[in-house]
């Protein structure tokens with residue numbers, strides 16, 4: 001199964017990708033998580049990307065295309081995958097066509113998660129993450145606060161730098177300017193399935209799985 005999870009910042013891509021990766025036993029590749037791991041490891045790429053990410057800007061296309069290509073051409077990438085956060089520009093979508101051609105992928109589907117802007121801002125403003133395990137929490141839903149231990153591993157929970165109000169505004173603006181056209185690109189290919197992301201994690205997941213289990217996504 002090859003799934004591209006698409007949608008604006010904070011819509012719940014990471015939350016759903018983790019549930020789907022477990023349910024279908026396929027790897028979850030989040031470009032945001034990869035960049036944050038590189039930043040935490042103080043690699044040159046990570047440090048350069050961090051400045052852009054913290055301010056809510058995109059990392060340049062050639063860098064992102066290189067990262068994703070490397071993962072997908074590997075043996076692990078050929079077993080199926082969930083791509084979360086890529087492509088998010090038209091050049092990235094076009095490059096992915098070439099990568100799929102190179103590795104012989106002809107079928108995939110795009111799950112577009114849709115939530116209104118007000119709810120997105122609320123979700124991002126209350127998101128907390130565990131830097132050790134990458135788990136995603138929400139202070140309102142999960143009744144946890146920044147600095148408190150991760151319920152799963154005990155590492156103190158933190159707020160992402162790009163979840164500050166000015167960076168949230170910038171990311172939403174970047175999404176509308178750069179990423180909305182990616183959806184049109186895939187709609188023309190007839191591979192987009194839009195799912196209402198407004199319900200609970202579980203109900204959204206049920207809806208996504210109904211789409212996937214209907215075999216519309218080979």
Ligand code: AP5
Nearest residue numbers: 009010011012013014015031032059085123127138200201
């Ligand atoms: P990335 O990490 O991909 O961030 P994003 O796309 O902005 O999306 P988020 O991770 O913020 O949100 P999400 O949709 O995963 O929501 P989540 O599940 O966490 O990218 C970060 C940065 O990296 C970019 O800004 C850019 O700089 C760079 N980058 C990455 N990829 C790139 C690319 N391809 N090209 C260029 N640059 C790139 O949920 C959010 C909150 O909502 C959580 O608190 C969660 O608990 C809560 N929540 C989730 N679902 C529900 C629900 N159903 N009900 C209630 N609350 C919910």
Ligand code: MG
Nearest residue numbers: 013014030032
């Ligand atoms: Mg995410």
